Amino acid sequence: MxxxxxxxxxxxxxxxxxxxxxxxxxxxxxxxxxxxGLIGGVLAAxxxxxxxLPEDHAEALxxxxxxxxxxxxxxxLLVRKSIxxxxxxxxxxxxxxxxxxxxxxxxxxxxxxxxxQEFALSGDYVYRDSQITVAASTSHEPDYVANNGSxxxxxxxxxxxxxxxxxxSRGSDRVTKKGSPEFQDHATHWQYRLGATQILTxxxxxxxxxxxLSDDGFLGSxxxxxxxxxxxxxxxxPRTRTGRAVKLRLIGDLGNRDAMHLExxxxxDTWAIKAHTAELGYSRYLGQAWLADAYxxxxxxxHALFYSDNAISETTYVSRNRQLSTFNDxxxxxxxxxxxxxxxxxxxxxxxxxxxxxxxxxxDFTDVRTGSLYGYSSSVVQLYVSAIY
Amino acid sequence: MKTRMRPAxxxxxxxxxxxxxxxxxxxxxIEPWVKPYERxxxxxxxxxxxRDSLPEKHFEHVRDVREAARGATGVQGGGCGCx
Numbered sequence: 001m002x003x004x005x006x007x008x009x010x011x012x013x014x015x016x017x018x019x020x021x022x023x024x025x026x027x028x029x030x031x032x033x034x035x036x037g038l039i040g041g042v043l044a045a046x047x048x049x050x051x052x053l054p055e056d057h058a059e060a061l062x063x064x065x066x067x068x069x070x071x072x073x074x075x076x077l078l079v080r081k082s083i084x085x086x087x088x089x090x091x092x093x094x095x096x097x098x099x100x101x102x103x104x105x106x107x108x109x110x111x112x113x114x115x116x117q118e119f120a121l122s123g124d125y126v127y128r129d130s131q132i133t134v135a136a137s138t139s140h141e142p143d144y145v146a147n148n149g150s151x152x153x154x155x156x157x158x159x160x161x162x163x164x165x166x167x168x169s170r171g172s173d174r175v176t177k178k179g180s181p182e183f184q185d186h187a188t189h190w191q192y193r194l195g196a197t198q199i200l201t202x203x204x205x206x207x208x209x210x211x212x213l214s215d216d217g218f219l220g221s222x223x224x225x226x227x228x229x230x231x232x233x234x235x236x237x238p239r240t241r242t243g244r245a246v247k248l249r250l251i252g253d254l255g256n257r258d259a260m261h262l263e264x265x266x267x268x269d270t271w272a273i274k275a276h277t278a279e280l281g282y283s284r285y286l287g288q289a290w291l292a293d294a295y296x297x298x299x300x301x302x303h304a305l306f307y308s309d310n311a312i313s314e315t316t317y318v319s320r321n322r323q324l325s326t327f328n329d330x331x332x333x334x335x336x337x338x339x340x341x342x343x344x345x346x347x348x349x350x351x352x353x354x355x356x357x358x359x360x361x362x363x364d365f366t367d368v369r370t371g372s373l374y375g376y377s378s379s380v381v382q383l384y385v386s387a388i389y
Numbered sequence: 390m391k392t393r394m395r396p397a398x399x400x401x402x403x404x405x406x407x408x409x410x411x412x413x414x415x416x417x418x419i420e421p422w423v424k425p426y427e428r429x430x431x432x433x434x435x436x437x438x439x440r441d442s443l444p445e446k447h448f449e450h451v452r453d454v455r456e457a458a459r460g461a462t463g464v465q466g467g468g469c470g471c472x
Contacts, residue, residue, distance in 0.1 A: 061443045065451050072451075076443045094446070159421030160428075195463060197438070202427040207438060211460035245461035249438060253430045261438075267458035275458035283435050291435065301457050323457055354444060360455075380451055382444050 051156050053088045053126050056081050057388045067358070067378020069101040074115075086127075092120040092137075103376075104322075107368050108225050108232060116141045129156040143222075146173045148189075160199075167193040177222040187217035203253040213243040213269075226320040228311040235319045238306070243269035258284040261295075273324065275301035293335040300328040309364050322374070326363040331356050333380075347389040354382040438463060 057080050064073040074095035082088040094117070101111035122135035131154045139146040152167035171189035195209035220237035227233075247265040254260060265277040281295030304324040306317035333356035342348040358378045367374040430436065439445055445464060453459055 059441055059443045061447065063444075063447045076447070078443050092443070092446075094443075096450075160425065161421045161423055191460065193461065195461075199423050199428065199431060202423050203430055205431060205436070207463060209461040209463045211462075213460050243458075243460065245458065247461035247463060249463065251436055251438060253433070253436060257435075259433075259435045265458065265461055267460065269457070271457075273457045275456065277458060285435065299452075299456055299458070304457070323455060329456070352441070352444070356448075380448070382447060384441070384444060386441050 050128050051126055051131055051154075053082050053085060053124060053131075054080065055388050056088070057386065059384055059386045061382060061384035064381040065378065066381075068360070068376040069103065069106065069111075071099045072096050086125060088124040088126075090120075090122045090124075092118070092122075094118040094120075103367060103374060104224060109223060114142050116144075129160075130154065143176045143178050144173065146171060148172075150191075152193075162199070163197040165193070165195040165197075167191075167195075169193075173217070175218045175222065180222070183222055185218035185222075187215060187219060189216075190214040203255070204250070205252075206248070206250045208249075209245075209247045211245045213241075213245070215241040220319065220321065224319075224321055226311065226318045227309070228314065228318060230310060233318070235321065236306075236317050237319055237321075238271065238317055241269055241271055243267060243273075256284075258282065267301075271304040271306070271324070273301055273304050275299065289339045291337040291339075293333075295331075295333050297331040297333070298328070299330075302326050303364060307364075309366055320365070322362055322365040325365040327361060327365070328363075329358050329360045331358040333357070347387065349385065349387045352382070352384050352386060354380070356380040 057078075059076075059078040061076040061078075062073070063076060065071065074097045076092070076094040078090065078092045080088055080090040096116040096118075097113070098116065099111070099113045105111055116139060118137060118139040120135060120137035122133055125132045125134075133150075133152040133154075135148075135150045135152075137148045139148075148169060148171040150167060150169035152165060154163055154165040156163050169189070169191040171187075171191075173187040173189070175185045175187060177183040191211060191213050193209065193211040195207060197205060197207040199205045217239060218237075219239065219241055220235050222234075224235050225232040226235040245265060245267040247263065249261065249263045251261040252259060260283070261279070261281045263277070263279040265275075267273070267275040267277075277297070277299045279295055279297040281293060283291065283293045285291055303326040304319065306315060307319050307321070307324045309320065309325070311318050333354065335352065335354040337350050337352045340349045340351055356379070358380075360376050360378070362374045365374050366372065434440060442464075449462060449464065
């Protein structure tokens with residue numbers, strides 16, 4: 001009798017298992033059908049579309065940064081022109097005239113002035129739904145020369161609803177030290193990026209970007225000092241660093257000639273730094289000629305493994321670079337654009353102004369002059385003319 | 390397990406090839422649900438993720454030299470390694 005009950009129970013259990021198996025198989029089949037439909041749809045929807053080259057345009061900018069004893073300002077120019085509707089060339093010239101009396105400088109060295117100049121050239125080539133961008137830049141300071149090359153490919157798929165991108169950059173820097181001709185070093189940088197922009201609805205779109213960054217060589221400053229047992233010693237940084245960054249963005253039309261955007265980025269690297277960045281912004285047309293933007297941004301990071309405000313043991317690596325400390329900064333920014341003249345299909349000229357206020361708060365970097373934790377405020381001003389022609 | 394996976398792979402490959410056709414109603418491809426004529430609002434400059442390149446480059450540089458985090462900005466090309 002007991003054996004019959006066990007047998008019946010086994011049969012029931014077997015039946016339930018078979019039923020579950022059947023349901024699981026149906027779910028798998030449904031999933032496969034949806035997956036196949038998606039792949040087929042993506043391939044079939046490419047069709048005979050073609051991406052357009054970026055519009056010909058020019059920008060002339062005056063930029064100013066002022067904060068923490070540093071003032072950096074200068075002009076920048078950009079001109080983009082297409083040739084035969086297949087290739088678009090862009091030339092950029094950028095100047096940073098820096099006057100540096102930052103806390104590092106005033107507590108361990110003398111204030112200085114220097115100018116950085118950067119030249120960049122890039123070409124975009126369009127073929128069907130793809131765009132290929134090849135770029136090169138060179139940046140010169142009296143004690144630092146940086147050369148960079150990059151290639152990026154973007155491809156529209158799924159009937160133009162999705163845009164995927166792949167990119168690679170390699171930078172090569174030569175580092176020297178003023179007054180020390182015997183010091184000469186180098187740094188190499190690699191960046192690999194992958195991204196996708198997706199139209200979600202007729203009013204909303206989002207993007208996701210991933211980037212892997214790898215640096216090798218001299219990754220500090222030959223002037224900066226660290227503190228060990230209260231004494232100043234030259235900083236010692238690892239000669240390799242690898243980081244990963246992921247950024248998500250969402251932008252939506254709110255329906256009243258206004259829009260909002262939301263951004264989040266997570267970063268971590270092999271120096272044990274973890275950072276979060278969040279931004280929320282709002283944009284609105286004011287009349288026919290004005291466009292206003294406002295945003296709030298928050299950034300926070302943890303310190304590098306070898307960062308120390310005042311080390312109490314001798315270690316292979318030690319740094320008091322406050323960029324590697326634990327800190328956060330919050331920004332409020334606004335931008336205003338005024339369309340001076342617009343002739344649809346021919347040209348458009350805009351005047352623009354932007355201002356950003358930022359407050360930095362350091363958690364483990366002290367001002368050696370006062371003994372209290374350091375903090376400062378900064379301002380960014382941008383005035384520029386942009387034209388589409 | 391291998392033999393069970395093979396038909397599944399064949400199914401995906403076949404439906405991917407036949408994606409554009411409507412021969413098999415069960416494999417109907419997922420169509421782009423926002424048609425080109427519905428993208429007028431998305432084409433407005435207010436909806437651009439990146440509007441002007443020089444101001445963006447300036448902000449990126451200002452942040453790169455003060456914050457440890459870099460990358461995934463969605464901007465093409467690499468920032469200069471300058472200090």
